[in-house]
Amino acid sequence: MTLSTTKQGKPHLTPQRKADFFKALAHPTRLAIVEKLGENLEIHGGEQCVCVLLEMFEIDFSTISRHLAVLKNAGVVTSEKRGKNVYYRLACPCLMDIFYCLDGILDHQDET
Amino acid sequence: MTLSTTKQGKPHLTPQRKADFFKALAHPTRLAIVEKLGENLEIHGGEQCVCVLLEMFEIDFSTISRHLAVLKNAGVVTSEKRGKNVYYRLACPCLMDIFYCLDGILDHQDET
DNA sequence: ATGATATTTGGCTAAAATGACAAATGTTCT
DNA sequence: AGAACATTTGTCATTTTAGCCAAATATCAT
Numbered sequence: 001m002t003l004s005t006t007k008q009g010k011p012h013l014t015p016q017r018k019a020d021f022f023k024a025l026a027h028p029t030r031l032a033i034v035e036k037l038g039e040n041l042e043i044h045g046g047e048q049c050v051c052v053l054l055e056m057f058e059i060d061f062s063t064i065s066r067h068l069a070v071l072k073n074a075g076v077v078t079s080e081k082r083g084k085n086v087y088y089r090l091a092c093p094c095l096m097d098i099f100y101c102l103d104g105i106l107d108h109q110d111e112t
Numbered sequence: 113m114t115l116s117t118t119k120q121g122k123p124h125l126t127p128q129r130k131a132d133f134f135k136a137l138a139h140p141t142r143l144a145i146v147e148k149l150g151e152n153l154e155i156h157g158g159e160q161c162v163c164v165l166l167e168m169f170e171i172d173f174s175t176i177s178r179h180l181a182v183l184k185n186a187g188v189v190t191s192e193k194r195g196k197n198v199y200y201r202l203a204c205p206c207l208m209d210i211f212y213c214l215d216g217i218l219d220h221q222d223e224t
Numbered sequence: 225a226t227g228a229t230a231t232t233t234g235g236c237t238a239a240a241a242t243g244a245c246a247a248a249t250g251t252t253c254t
Numbered sequence: 255a256g257a258a259c260a261t262t263t264g265t266c267a268t269t270t271t272a273g274c275c276a277a278a279t280a281t282c283a284t
Contacts, residue, residue, distance in 0.1 A: 016140050025131070109187055
């Protein structure tokens with residue numbers, strides 16, 4: 001998945017860019033990672049060590065690493081290396097608004 | 113792409129279900145369709161004939177039809193046949209909130 | 225420097241998504 | 255009934271994604 005950018009390397013708001021963003025969220029594992037990063041935003045912006053994320057799933061750590069790379073390329077998360085560990089956090093806390101929206105939509109559908 | 117459902121066939125709010133929803137939005141063509149359906153919501157709920165959607169793209173009509181099926185299976189749109197034509201509309205007008213959210217997020221990123 | 229720990233990357237296979245063409249279906253009109 | 259139109263579905267080729275294992279890289283402790 002390639003992030004669409006302008007000539008200056010600065011991303012812009014094309015349909016492709018939006019689609020890339022949704023695509024990054026279009027996987028249960030990545031979604032779970034994002035929701036985890038959305039918890040406790042008041043503590044270091046909700047950042048989590050990769051090692052913590054690894055414990056959440058029973059899949060190979062290389063696979064998690066790849067999922068994290070997808071999220072990062074799409075601009076959903078950022079990462080920072082400190083010592084032996086790498087910490088990921090949401091690129092924008094307001095990202096959680098999308099989930100509130102979605103929950104509302106899906107709940108509304110389920111009522112029918 | 114299969115929509116996750118309960119035994120009663122009623123969808124529930126699993127990570128997979130959310131991921132399916134995002135996956136349906138994770139394509140520029142489908143995104144453009146959804147945004148088109150979000151216009152003029154006050155007129156027949158924003159519904160559009162497939163024939164109108166066909167004119168928006170230079171791809172085969174069978175491909176558009178498949179994209180519409182993906183959106184429908186994910187619960188993003190509903191359809192209704194009237195005469196020779198089929199009309200699609202957003203399953204929930206509030207879906208547009210997601211786009212407002214996303215625009216906000218991406219705009220915010222672009223400022224940096 | 226060596227070894228232990230944490231994470232990413234290369235290489236591969238299997239599965240899923242995309243898109244085109246042709247054929248099928250359903251509807252209206254004559 | 256038959257033709258014309260609108261949309262969907264069958265089938266297939268191509269591309270993309272997901273996941274695993276092994277190897278590479280980076281950092282810390284001894």
